[in-house]
Amino acid sequence: MIQPNDNYSIMVEDLTKRFGSFTAVDHISFEVKKGEIFGFLGANGAGKTTAMKMLCGLSKPTSGNALVAGFEVGKDNEGIKKNIGYMSQRFSLYEELKVWENMRLYAGIYGIPEKQIKERIELMLESLGFQNEINTFVKSLPVGWKQKLAFAVSIIHNPKIVFLDEPTGGVDPASRRQFWELIYQAADKGITVFVTTHYMDEAEYCNRISIMVDGKIAVIDKPQTLKMQYHGRNMDEVFRKLARNAVRS
Amino acid sequence: MMSKTPFSAFVRKEFYHIFRDRWTTLILLIMPMMMLLLLGFAITTEVKNAQILVLDPSRDEATRMIINTLEASEYFEIKGEVTSIEEVETLFRKGDIGMVLVFSEHFSDKMLHTGKAQVQLITDGSDPNYALTLTQYATAIIGGVVQEFSAAQGSIPCQIHSDVRFMYNPTLKGGYNTVPGVLGMVLMLICAMMTSISIAREKEFGTMEILLVSPVKPIVIILSKTVPYILISLINLTTILLLSVFVLKVPVTGNLLLFFLLALLFIFVSLSLGLLVSAVAKSQMVAMLISGMLMMLPVILLSGIIFPVESMPLFFQWLANIIPANWFIKAVKKVMIQGLGFGAISFELMILSGMALLLVLLSLKAFKKRLD
Known part of the structure; x- marks a missing residue:
């Protein structure tokens, strides 16, 4: 059991997931502070998606403990689900619904009272600059806009934590910058951001990052500290030095 | 309130999906009529001129x-x-x-x-x-x-005079056989196939993942998916009955209430079959193939719509017995054509209920397994 601590939104202790004889996630332990932007890095197959799925309550841990937003993973998944937002690498809004219909649907899913829905949607449209796109079908939006919309929808219920699984995959650099501005806005509002990414320049935008290698967390620290420690000019070099030792991938 | 809002939000979304796509709407509402008219008029064993x-x-x-x-x-x-x-x-x-x-x-x-x-x-x-x-x-x-x-x-007739009478269908109209068959096929198609496809679509597009992370219970998602198809099935049921009475001249002699009760039970069986398929299928294509090959084809071939089951080899007769649609078609014939009451179809109702229970348990198990 982990003692709940108000300073942390995520606390993980020896979290493990095995599929048969394969250990996808091998006794990882870490904490994420409240309001922090936490980068969760690792090569493909390092186990980051599996770890994230456990934290979101989508997959049961084989052993170990984790507290997410104060709720125990595997025991109180309902509590977790109410307090987190989630956006996946696969674009996940309904393409054949209009912008406002998608917003309305997710507002309904998260049980936002009918009276507040309209106001929330208007606020969201404004912060995205989407006022003219309210009746546009999502399928006709450019990819970068879709990602922004998906992010806004994932925090429509003001969650304590938002999990972003490679949110900027396939998006051009300019759109990625805009996307990160939205992430900063959310963090300013006190939402903890837990993000996985393949882009090492994005890793530098995070407050702290962890790098997973072969199911274990190899390092966890501020980007600047890691760069100094591993004598890298940028995160890319740090990542390469660490991932070189990987057995899997 | 909390549980009601997501449900209605979902149902609304499902209706958008169906009625916004003109082709989907057309297929769902017009195709059953086409099927009835085609099978009723074209594929007939009657001989004329x-x-x-x-x-x-x-x-x-x-x-x-x-x-x-x-x-x-x-x-x-x-x-x-x-x-x-x-x-x-x-x-x-x-x-x-x-x-x-x-x-x-x-x-x-x-x-x-x-x-x-x-x-x-x-x-x-x-x-x-x-x-x-x-x-x-x-x-x-x-x-x-x-x-x-x-x-x-004035000679003594030496031949045996056989007077043939066809009970319930004196003029041997093919429609008496076609209408119940098409009903079984259409309900199966809409409830089982369309439900499984629409769930598989969410998996394929990745929206299912988002829904599973949300606090909405999976059962709410699934129930909301079935609502539009139940409604469409009931509409189709009505149009098929109207067409059969006024166009094919096949009368409804039995109790309509009993008929709809029977249909609802079969809709439930078909829906649970569709859910079972969707628990297995990961993409729309797979869902369509499974429903088409494992559900539609046997119904068409083994339900007696086109070929009489009685004259098939024993193995196929046995196989026909495990097809839910066949029990429904049998019961529909009894209620609709022969005008029999509840007692006459109690055996079919029992079998269908048993199948429903089994299918629901199986699909719940399949869904649980996937979440681990």
């Missing part, structure tokens, strides 16, 4: 009477006469002729004096079903005429 030729060396009273009666029936049309048996083959090859009637010489005399007059029916065996039906109809008509003729001549 089959063209026949006559080779009649006797040209006496009895043969004329037979020919006239055949001509007068709506089943046959006398196309003309041939003079030699050699002509027959060339005429068959042309393909328009359904049957040739060959009388023996001195037909009336032989019949009256020896009781052994002969008539030969030659049909095109390359279409055995059609050929069989033609000969059956012709034999029945000829038998009747011979009977009448002998009686009129």
Whole structure:
């Protein structure tokens, strides 16, 4: 059991997931502070998606403990689900619904009272600059806009934590910058951001990052500290030095 | 309140999906009618105005009477006469002729004096079903005429007179068989196939993941998916009934309430079958193939809509028994055509309920397994 601590939104202790004889996630332990932007890095197959799925309550841990937003993973998944937002690498809004219909649907899913829905949607449209796109079908939006919309929808219920699984995959650099501005806005509002990414320049935008290698967390620290420690000019070099030792991938 | 809002939000979304796509709407609402009309009119085992030729060396009273009666029936049309048996083959090859009637010489005399007059029916065996039906109809008509003729001549009729009566369907209309069959097929198609496809689509597009991370219970998602299809099934049920009564002239003799109760039970069975498929299928394509191959094809082939199950090998008859649609079709025939009550279909209702229970348990298990 982990003692709940108000300073942390995520606390993980020896979290493990095995599929048969394969250990996808091998006794990882870490904490994420409240309001922090936490980068969760690792090569493909390092186990980051599996770890994230456990934290979101989508997959049961084989052993170990984790507290997410104060709720125990595997025991109180309902509590977790109410307090987190989630956006996946696969674009996940309904393409054949209009912008406002998608917003309305997710507002309904998260049980936002009918009276507040309209106001929330208007606020969201404004912060995205989407006022003219309210009746546009999502399928006709450019990819970068879709990602922004998906992010806004994932925090429509003001969650304590938002999990972003490679949110900027396939998006051009300019759109990625805009996307990160939205992430900063959310963090300013006190939402903890837990993000996985393949882009090492994005890793530098995070407050702290962890790098997973072969199911274990190899390092966890501020980007600047890691760069100094591993004598890298940028995160890319740090990542390469660490991932070189990987057995899997 | 909390649980009601997501549900209605979902149901609204499902309706958008269906009714925004004009083709989906069209297919869901028009296709059942097309199926009924196609199967009702086109695929029929009834014979109408089959063209026949006559080779009649006797040209006496009895043969004329037979020919006239055949001509007068709506089943046959006398196309003309041939003079030699050699002509027959060339005429068959042309393909328009359904049957040739060959009388023996001195037909009336032989019949009256020896009781052994002969008539030969030659049909095109390359279409055995059609050929069989033609000969059956012709034999029945000829038998009747011979009977009448002998009686009129005052001789003792030596043949056994068989009076055939088709209960519940006196004129042997194909629609009596088609309508229940199409009902079974359409409900299966819409409830099982469409539900499984729409769930598989969420998985394929990745939206299912988002829904599973949300606080909404999976059961709410699944229930909301079934609502539009239940509604569409009920609409289709009504249009099919109206078409069958007013266009195919198949009457509804039984209790409508009992009929809809039966239909609801079958809808439930089909929905749970669709859920089971969607628990296994990861993409729309797979869902479509599984539903098409494992559910639609057996229903079409083994439900007796086109081929009679009674004349199939034992293995297929046994196989037909595990198809839910067959029990539904059987019960529909009893309620709709024979006008029987609850007691008569209690066995079918029991089997269908058992199947529903089994399918729901299986699909719940399949869903749980996937979440671990």
